[in-house]
Amino acid sequence: xxxxxxxxxxxxxxxxxxxxxxxxxxxxxxxxxxxxxxxxxxxxxxxxxxxxxxxxxxxxxxxxxxxxxxxxxxxxxxxxxxxxxxxxxxxxxxxxxxxxxxxxxxxxxxxxxxxxxxxxxxxxxxxxxxxxxxxxxxxxxxxxxxxxxxxxxxxxxxxxxxxxxxxxxxxxxxxxxxxxxxxxxxxxxxxxxxxxxxxxxxxxxxxxxxxxxxxxxxxxxxxxxxxxxxxxxxxxxxxxxxxxxxxxxxxxxxxxxxxxxxxxxxxxxxxxxxxxxxxxxxxxxxxxxxxxxxxxxxxxxxxxxxxxxxxxxxxxxxxxxxxxxxxxxxxxxxxxxxxxxxxxxxxxxxxxxxxxxxxxxxxxxxxxxxxxxxxxxxxxxxxxxxxxxxxxxxxxxxxxxxxxxxxxxxxxxxxxxxxxxxxxxxxxxxxxxxxxxxxxxxxxxxxxxxxxxxxxxxxxxxxxxxxxxxxxxxxxxxxxxxxxxxxxxxxxxxxxxxxxxxxxxxxxxxxxxxxxxxxxxxxxxxxxxxxxxxxxxxxxxxxxxxxxxxxxxxxxxxxxxxxxxxxxxxxxxxxxxxxxxxxxxxxxxxxxxxxxxxxxxxxxxxxxxxxxxxxxxxxxxxxxxxxxxxxxxxxxxxxxxxxxxxxxxxxxxxxxxxxxxxxxxxxxxxxxxxxxxxxxxxxxxxxxxxxxxxxxxxxxxxxxxxxxxxxxxxxxxxxxxxxxxxxxxxxxxxxxxxxxxxxxxxxxxxxxxxxxxxxxxxxxxxxxxxxxxxxxxxxxxxxxxx
Amino acid sequence: xxxxxxxxxxxxxxxxxxxxxxxxxxxxxxxxxxxxxxxxxxxxxxxxxxxxxxxxxxxxxxxxxxxxxxxxxxxxxxxxxxxxxxxxxxxxxxxxxxxxxxxxxxxxxxxxxxxxxxxxxxxxxxxxxxxxxxxxxxxxxxxxxxxxxxxxxxxxxx
Ligand code: FES
Ligand code: FES
Numbered sequence: 001x002x003x004x005x006x007x008x009x010x011x012x013x014x015x016x017x018x019x020x021x022x023x024x025x026x027x028x029x030x031x032x033x034x035x036x037x038x039x040x041x042x043x044x045x046x047x048x049x050x051x052x053x054x055x056x057x058x059x060x061x062x063x064x065x066x067x068x069x070x071x072x073x074x075x076x077x078x079x080x081x082x083x084x085x086x087x088x089x090x091x092x093x094x095x096x097x098x099x100x101x102x103x104x105x106x107x108x109x110x111x112x113x114x115x116x117x118x119x120x121x122x123x124x125x126x127x128x129x130x131x132x133x134x135x136x137x138x139x140x141x142x143x144x145x146x147x148x149x150x151x152x153x154x155x156x157x158x159x160x161x162x163x164x165x166x167x168x169x170x171x172x173x174x175x176x177x178x179x180x181x182x183x184x185x186x187x188x189x190x191x192x193x194x195x196x197x198x199x200x201x202x203x204x205x206x207x208x209x210x211x212x213x214x215x216x217x218x219x220x221x222x223x224x225x226x227x228x229x230x231x232x233x234x235x236x237x238x239x240x241x242x243x244x245x246x247x248x249x250x251x252x253x254x255x256x257x258x259x260x261x262x263x264x265x266x267x268x269x270x271x272x273x274x275x276x277x278x279x280x281x282x283x284x285x286x287x288x289x290x291x292x293x294x295x296x297x298x299x300x301x302x303x304x305x306x307x308x309x310x311x312x313x314x315x316x317x318x319x320x321x322x323x324x325x326x327x328x329x330x331x332x333x334x335x336x337x338x339x340x341x342x343x344x345x346x347x348x349x350x351x352x353x354x355x356x357x358x359x360x361x362x363x364x365x366x367x368x369x370x371x372x373x374x375x376x377x378x379x380x381x382x383x384x385x386x387x388x389x390x391x392x393x394x395x396x397x398x399x400x401x402x403x404x405x406x407x408x409x410x411x412x413x414x415x416x417x418x419x420x421x422x423x424x425x426x427x428x429x430x431x432x433x434x435x436x437x438x439x440x441x442x443x444x445x446x447x448x449x450x451x452x453x454x455x456x457x458x459x460x461x462x463x464x465x466x467x468x469x470x471x472x473x474x475x476x477x478x479x480x481x482x483x484x485x486x487x488x489x490x491x492x493x494x495x496x497x498x499x500x501x502x503x504x505x506x507x508x509x510x511x512x513x514x515x516x517x518x519x520x521x522x523x524x525x526x527x528x529x530x531x532x533x534x535x536x537x538x539x540x541x542x543x544x545x546x547x548x549x550x551x552x553x554x555x556x557x558x559x560x561x562x563x564x565x566x567x568x569x570x571x572x573x574x575x576x577x578x579x580x581x582x583x584x585x586x587x588x589x590x591x592x593x594x595x596x597x598x599x600x601x602x603x604x605x606x607x608x609x610x611x612x613x614x615x616x617x618x619x620x621x622x623x624x625x626x627x628x629x630x631x632x633x634x635x636x637x638x639x640x641x642x643x644x645x646x647x648x649x650x651x652x653x654x655x656x657x658x659x660x661x662x663x664x665x666x667x668x669x670x671x672x673x674x675x676x677x678x679x680x681x682x683x684x685x686x687x688x689x690x691x692x693x694x695x696x697x698x699x700x701x702x703x704x705x706x707x708x709x710x711x712x713x714x715x716x717x718x719x720x721x722x723x724x725x726x727x728x729x730x731x732x733x734x735x736x737x738x739x740x741x742x743x744x745x746x747x748x749x750x751x752x753x754x755x756x757x758x759x760x761x762x763x764x765x766x767x768x769x770x771x772x773x774x775x776x777x778x779x780x781x782x783x784x785x786x
Numbered sequence: 787x788x789x790x791x792x793x794x795x796x797x798x799x800x801x802x803x804x805x806x807x808x809x810x811x812x813x814x815x816x817x818x819x820x821x822x823x824x825x826x827x828x829x830x831x832x833x834x835x836x837x838x839x840x841x842x843x844x845x846x847x848x849x850x851x852x853x854x855x856x857x858x859x860x861x862x863x864x865x866x867x868x869x870x871x872x873x874x875x876x877x878x879x880x881x882x883x884x885x886x887x888x889x890x891x892x893x894x895x896x897x898x899x900x901x902x903x904x905x906x907x908x909x910x911x912x913x914x915x916x917x918x919x920x921x922x923x924x925x926x927x928x929x930x931x932x933x934x935x936x937x938x939x940x941x942x943x944x
Contacts, residue, residue: 011881018889019877021823021863025890028822060787116817118808199827199835199890199924248825248890249924282828487888487925675884679926683887686927710832710922718928719919747927 005496005506006738009675012492013511014246014485023246026203026218027279033205034063036265036278037120039110039127040288041102044136044357044703045150048100048129051110055126061115062123064272066264068097068109074232075267079258083327087162088353090154091324094360096260102131103150103322104359105704106287108260113268113276136357136703140296140319143356150322150355159320160328160353164335166410167346168311174348177311181302185382190769191371191752193294193319193697194690196364197715198486200248201280202289204261206269215242215266220255221524222514223482228258229266244514250486251687252363253290255526256326286708291697292330292364294319295371299379302345307383307394312344314375316351321360328353330361330368332414333458338372339409339419340456341426341641342398347411357703363526365687366748369457374770377453377753381760391452391757392430392439399426414527415461417636423731424641426454429665432727436663437645444761447652448660451757452645453750458637459668459742460532460733466521467538469498469545470627473591473600475569475584477502477509479541481534482522484514488744489676490530494538496672497738501542502549503566504583521631528640528742531672536632536736544628549586552626556581556589583626590626592617638733640741642666644685644750646722648758655778657693657759659722667729669741677743678726684747686721692752692770694720792856796821797865805852812836814852815862823863823893827922834921837894838862844901863893866900876900879938880931887925894921899935908939 017023053065068076079093098109110127114120137148137157146156168177178184205216213235219225219242226242229235247254261278269276280289296317302310318331331351339347380398384391400407402425409419433452434440442450470478479498485491495509512518513534523533546566553571554561557579565574572580588604596602618624647661664681671677694714698706707713732739752770760767765780789804796819803818812829815821815838827835829848836848839861866874873881876899886892895918902909902917909917914935915928923931 012884012886014889015881015886016871016873018886018892019863019873019880019896020867020871021821021893023823023889025822025825027816027826031817031820118806197924198888199833199922200825200888247888248827249888251924282830487886487890489887679884679887679930682927682929683925684927687924709830710828711830715922715924717919717922718915718932721928724927724929 006500006672008496008673010492010496010506010673012489013495014489014491025200025246025248026205026216029216029245030205030275030277033275033277034113034115034272035117035120036268036276037112037117037124038108039112039124039129041098041105041107041109043102043131043133044105044138045134046102046131047134048098048102048109049132050130052128053110055128056112056123059114059119059123059126061119063115064113064268065123066097066111068095068099071096074234075263079260079325080228081327082325083329085160085327088160088324088328090159091327092151092154093325094323096264104357106284106359108288111264111268113272138356138358138699138701138703140294140317140354140356143319143354144317144352150357154355157355158352159324159355163350164411165348172346174311174313174346177346178300178302178313181310182304183386184300184302185386186300187382187768189297189299189375189378191293191295191374192771193291194364194695195291195697196251196253198249198251198253201282201285202254202259202261203279204265205275205277206266207275208270208273211239213240213266213270216245217242217262218247218254219244219257220250220484220486220526221257222484222516223520223522224524225257225262226516229263232258232263233267233270241516243516244484247484247486250525251365252367252526254486255524256290256362282710283708286713287359287705290362291321291359292361293371293691295334297371297375299375301379301383303383305387306397307387307389308397309342310345313348314338316349318351318353319356319361320353321356321358323360325360326362329414330363333368334372336411336413336419337369337456337458338376340373340376341400341424341454342376343400358699365684365745367527369455369749370691370752373453373455373750374753374756377750378756378768381757392434395454396427396430402427413458413637415637420636421456421639422733422735424639424667425729425731426641429641429643429667429729432729433643433645433663433665436665436725436727437647437661439645442647447650447762448647449758449760449762450645450647451754451761452643453753453757454643455749456639456641457528457746457749459528459640460634460638461527461529462634463523464631464633465523465533465537466519466629466631467534467541468519468627468629469538469541470625471545471583471587473584473588475508475582477504479509479538480512480518481538482519483525483530483534486525488530488680489673493531493672493676494534497535497539498542501539502546504569508569528744528746532638532736532740532742533632535672535740536738537630539738540630540632541628544630545626548590548628549583549626552586552589553581587626591624632736634735638735638741640668640743640746642746642750644754646754646758648755648762650759650762650777655774655781657777659689662722662724664724664726665729666726666746667731668743668746669733670730670739671728672740674728680743681726681747682724684745685724685751686716688748688751689721690716692755694771696771790853792853794855795859797861803852807851807853809852810848811850811852811855812847815847821862821864825890825893827890834894834898835891837897837921839897839901842901844898861897863896866896874900875941876903876938879934879941883930883934883937885926885930885934891921891923895931899938903939903942907942909935
């Protein structure tokens with residue numbers, strides 16, 4: 001019997017420290033550090049004429065003031081364009097501190113270092129920047145007209161333009177298929193801007209000791225931040241280490257890197273020879289981090305009498321803000337994941353990615369999928385309504401069937417690989433969600449409505465992650481992986497995997513993530529990839545360790561490795577518990593020693609070991625120590641899926657929307673820890689509810705963000721989130737050894753679609769734009785009623 | 787800048803600090819006294835991450851000047867449990883029910899819920915939701931926090 005922890009609701013190992021105030025978040029570190037604050041642009045578009053810092057120089061505790069002019073060569077270059085793409089013909093990135101022109105409110109212009117943050121802000125307040133205000137470009141349609149330019153050298157404000165086409169089986173194009181279909185519909189759908197909005201903002205803390213730089217960053221990718229810092233500051237990589245400490249939520253915004261501050265703070269620490277720290281405040285987070293979601297979609301669909309789609313054409317305007325450091329991942333994901341669980345006869349998707357004088361856009365949990373799912377699911381509802389059919393039935397008729405996997409959608413996914421779904425069972429999932437919500441027995445009353453939405457989510461994108469597993473001579477198992485954690489419970493789930501693979505009690509296992517001192521090669525935590533990528537890498541590394549342990553133990557026990565197993569940290573002959581050797585002892589034997597520093601070590605010295613005198617103490621092909629390292633690099637993504645249903649009630653007078661019930665059926669393959677997966681879904685749904693009913697970034701025509709605080713950007717409290725009912729389907733992925741799929745983003749993806757569907761059902765009004773506030777619903781009612 | 791000498795009784799221990807009048811209680815606790823368990827999520831009184839107990843009542847430490855609570859008793863997350871590593875029933879319930887993910891909002895919730903259950907040891911579902919509706923959490927969707935409050939009430943009744 002092996003220690004079976006995979007699949008169990010194991011309690012989280014990170015909780016004891018986080019519950020007692022012992023967590024170590026970025027701003028909890030570096031009490032002795034100097035503090036940084038920034039002067040940021042108050043204008044959406046302006047030319048900097050002059051910066052006068054003289055007023056700040058008398059501030060007590062002021063240490064340094066830096067502007068663009070002070071930056072050395074590599075730092076003075078534009079920040080990297082992280083994900084280049086052939087379609088991104090006019091990618092533009094900011095400078096760490098503004099050079100000549102500012103392009104959104106919040107862009108950093110001057111960096112101030114002082115003894116504490118209060119004093120640094122005092123100094124910022126006394127620095128005068130003389131701006132020549134330029135006309136801002138705000139609003140995606142205005143920007144797309146190209147009358148005013150965000151970047152002088154980007155005509156029409158178009159950063160990227162891309163078309164993907166999948167012809168029908170008979171070779172006809174989507175346009176032909178739509179033209180000849182028995183029925184066609186055309187409509188426009190909008191989603192507004194929102195943002196990840198983790199409760200901990202970003203932050204950077206750096207120490208320089210004269211030759212080595214240690215940087216802590218509240219990031220979703222410490223390994224890549226490290227490489228960026230080494231390159232920008234021209235330091236040899238081995239002299240830079242980056243650690244993601246406890247991170248108070250990420251949801252995408254912290255995968256962006258290097259942020260200006262991630263380069264500037266270490267640079268200042270090196271120049272000043274003192275530790276330096278910057279902690280983002282909430283207003284800074286609103287105006288200088290990243291947003292997402294803002295897109296306009298024009299949809300044309302052709303379908304038959306049964307509601308089967310024959311052709312679909314979608315044209316997307318994507319607002320990527322002032323810069324494109326993260327490339328065009330978001331509209332690419334919308335374009336591809338829009339297809340969901342359906343076989344669409346022929347498909348054409350075209351997007352233009354447009355500059356505006358607003359905060360840059362990088363992925364926020366879901367990353368373009370909520371918009372794509374909104375398009376497809378609104379389309380399904382409109383088809384059903386047009387034909388007078390049941391909305392669930394229309395979806396079912398368009399589903400990819402269980403025997404059609406692997407299913408090739410004929411497109412290229414965000415990882416540059418073919419969009420091939422590995423496994424799934426959509427009809428069963430629909431049956432489950434209908435049963436959970438009571439679809440067929442729903443009692444339709446005035447001002448109540450029911451809605452449904454389905455999605456497929458490509459998870460676990462490559463290129464790779466790695467895992468390192470070391471068993472020390474005390475029998476403890478030390479696991480490390482390079483990707484980072486922001487609350488997903490990796491210390492727990494990775495320990496479950498290691499304990500299960502190695503046959504050790506979970507108490508013996510410890511896990512470290514996001515620390516480049518422990519593991520230098522990694523990609524990062526995003527795209528619901530951590531469990532799939534690092535989970536499998538750690539499992540593979542454990543298997544190497546296990547194999548080696550069995551080999552050594554077999555020697556010691558004079559047994560065949562095939563007859564051995566490990567349970568509770570002891571290697572023994574199957575069925576003969578007498579002949580055994582603890583893993584701790586195997587670890588001792590794995591490392592032949594000269595020096596005996598303790599009793600355990602004595603057993604491994606050259607003279608104690610029974611090794612044959614004519615063989616080298618470390619056999620050929622072996623390494624000392626009981627440890628293993630392995631990587632998981634998938635050929636392509638694995639595709640999770642889910643279906644949500646909701647019942648809402650709308651207030652006949654105030655037009656407030658109340659969610660009466662919310663049901664989720666979710667398939668992320670094999671579950672490592674159902675408690676943690678459910679938690680991920682709960683959180684995602686809550687963010688989805690925020691995005692559907694409350695949260696939006698309100699820019700005025702001057703490019704001022706009017707609601708840059710928690711007072712005005714309305715995130716849901718407990719009073720706004722309904723009770724979430726969940727059920728799981730487990731269709732293992734055939735692509736990876738553990739059969740798992742990602743779960744991190746799932747909850748958020750279909751929420752706008754499902755609530756639009758339910759509100760439409762309640763009101764009998766087309767809901768084509770989300771989020772929807774009571775005021776907007778009220779106006780829709782009014783315009784209907786004349 | 788003029789400094790003021792203040793004494794705060796934090797988690798039962800008298801602590802001295804010398805602070806400018808504008809120093810926020812949250813910063814004083816975190817940076818002057820080194821009690822970094824109290825978190826700051828907005829610094830404008832909305833998120834509740836910075837909630838501590840001031841003479842037993844939950845307050846936003848980001849909206850409180852340290853000098854204004856000179857001589858008062860403050861309980862932070864570090865002081866909720868008993869001696870050593872032992873967890874209070876509320877902390878224990880949060881662990882049991884998976885009521886935290888990133889943990890950034892957690893200290894604020896723990897302080898809020900501790901006061902809530904002291905005043906109302908057996909709250910209804912509605913009272914629980916109402917009671918925690920001044921604290922934001924971006925990770926959990928509140929589902930398990932609500933469960934944990936009921937569970938804590940149960941543990942305290944045992
Ligand atoms: S930090 Fe005090 S309420 Fe948000
Ligand atoms: S657990 Fe992350 S904000 Fe609540």
